[in-house]
Amino acid sequence: MDLPVLDLVIFLLYMLAIVGFGVSFSFRKRSVADYTRGGGKIPSWAIGMSIFATFVSSISFLALPGNAYLSNWNGFVFSLSIPLAALVAVRFFVPLYRRLNSESAYFYLEERFGPWARTYASACYLFTQLARMGAIMYLLALPMNALFGWSISLIIIVTGISVMIYAMLGGIEAVIWTDAIQGIVLIGGALACLGVLVFSMPGGLGQIVEIAYQDDKLGLGSFDLDFTTSTFWMILVYGLFINLQNFGVDQSYVQRYLSAKTEREAIKSTWLGSMLYIPVSLLFFMIGTALYAYYQVHPELLPSELQAINSADKIFPYFIVTGLPSGITGLLIAAIFAAGMSTVSTSVNSSATVLLSDHYKKYINKSPSAKQEMNVLLVSSLFMGLMSIAVGLAFNGVASALDAWWALASIFSGGILGLFLLGFIVKSTRSKQASISVFAGVILIAWMSLGSYIFAADSPLINPLHTNMTIVLGTLAIFITGFLLTVLVKDPSKTKP
Known part of the structure; x- marks a missing residue:
């Protein structure tokens, strides 16, 4: 019209x-x-x-x-x-x-x-x-x-x-x-x-x-x-x-x-x-x-x-x-x-x-x-x-631009908040512990975001949670992994302020 x-x-x-x-x-x-x-x-x-x-x-x-x-x-x-x-x-x-x-x-x-x-x-x-x-x-x-x-x-x-x-x-x-x-x-x-x-x-x-x-x-x-x-x-x-x-x-x-x-x-x-x-x-x-x-x-x-x-x-x-x-x-x-x-x-x-x-x-x-x-x-x-x-x-x-955007946003941005909160709250976390935590978080985010494209529709490996939970679990995975590594792995080296 x-x-x-x-x-x-x-x-x-x-x-x-x-x-x-x-x-x-x-x-x-x-x-x-x-x-x-x-x-x-x-x-x-x-x-x-x-x-x-x-x-x-x-x-x-x-x-x-x-x-x-x-x-x-x-x-x-x-x-x-x-x-x-x-x-x-x-x-x-x-x-x-x-x-x-x-x-x-x-x-x-x-x-x-x-x-x-x-x-x-x-x-x-x-x-x-x-x-x-x-x-x-x-x-x-x-x-x-x-x-x-x-x-x-x-x-x-x-x-x-x-x-x-x-x-x-x-x-x-x-x-x-x-x-x-x-x-x-x-x-x-x-x-x-x-x-x-x-x-x-x-x-x-x-x-x-x-x-x-x-x-x-x-x-x-x-x-x-x-x-x-x-x-x-x-x-x-x-x-x-x-x-x-x-x-x-x-x-x-x-x-x-x-x-x-x-x-x-x-x-x-x-x-x-x-x-x-x-x-x-x-x-x-x-x-x-x-x-x-x-x-x-x-x-x-x-x-x-x-x-x-x-x-x-x-x-x-x-x-x-x-x-x-x-x-x-x-x-x-x-x-x-x-x-x-x-x-x-x-x-x-x-x-x-x-x-x-x-x-x-x-x-x-x-x-x-x-x-x-x-x-x-x-x-x-x-x-x-x-x-x-x-x-x-x-x-x-693209079949669904909105779905594509959500998947891309989860992969690209989901880990940054977890890394920031880890550094801001857990003052004794070191660089190596943080990098391991980010790797673990990104793996989880990738699975939650892309699992439906990789596995069959009825596969138990597909993320059962709502798509929006990707950033939540990705952030928590990085923070919790970093916290546990900080508590469990002792190192005398000093953390940067």
Whole structure:
């Protein structure tokens, strides 16, 4: 179907404005510290909005309403784990990274376990970000292709280049300030959509709640202690580990801690970004539930091909195009792209910082000039941007891009949190013990992630737990193995501080 002219104009103006605004930061005189930390002078509210926008990718924007439409609010339990993870972050992680004052999140691992730990963790981070950026751009392109016939490859290329331009030229300041704007746009778009849905119902909000309650659409999942399916406790534990990983070892978040003026400001921004995600994610679930009630009352408005279970993620985009007034449709499409662009831009900038600090300055040129450092940042941003486009194009044709992303993310990122917690909590663990622990954890993660691709469907060797438990058990395996080795294997050598 064709997008009305007004909506197309709003969308294109948004894309041009956000890229232009981001590029404008390149005209300022900047140092390397400005490029990677914003000179440590960015307001806490803007950093907080950037943290929030990084949380909300286009996957969340489309998948959460689809999840609520199809089942219930079980996925919202993930958000309920955020306050505890944020509390740990502001109590321990933010002060740690502010004290170390290194632009790399993995400098601490080198301090504890030596260069191999820093290189290992930073390489895992880079691979994770490539997979993440590629998956986000591909999954963003799917509904746009289905609704408007736009080429998947073209959407990926245009989105990738747009983000790469301002992330590369503008640095962390451009990323944070454009994230702040994009966060406002996606919140505004979601509120407008929910408002239209409520006013489109004959009985208003009360009718939505009544239908949702009758059809058990407001539940948080089973409270059984079962980790083989998506129960309340499984999602809560998974969310806690994922969010601890985000706050503790994700370069994207650590750079934001360092971009604030003071430690107090960094803590405020962490609380703002994390706690804002809770009501906004609830908003997305409310949209999904309202969509369910809307099409229960107006079943004739939903095409038969979208009534299948596997079409739930397409319901929200379909309503955006067919159920919203002209103008608001353009705003919602801009909001979907905002969610994707904010996450990708963050990954481009943070990955470039990792390439400079953890690889170029460590193995190629230990004492580069400021000009050389800036050139490396620009080239690294360009390289990661182009590689993410290539990964996004490679996802095209994969049976399930989301499943592929989950498997890749588990393999690449599952071990870093365990290594970090081992170094942070067990002060006497040495490098050799840590390396053995990481090896054991990675073996477990690989088995849990890839077992279904290797063994027969009825094989007892296949992981019986839910896929989301991979990072949980992988992290625990590294931590527990390292702890036991530290306690059982005595060595008089002293541990690095």
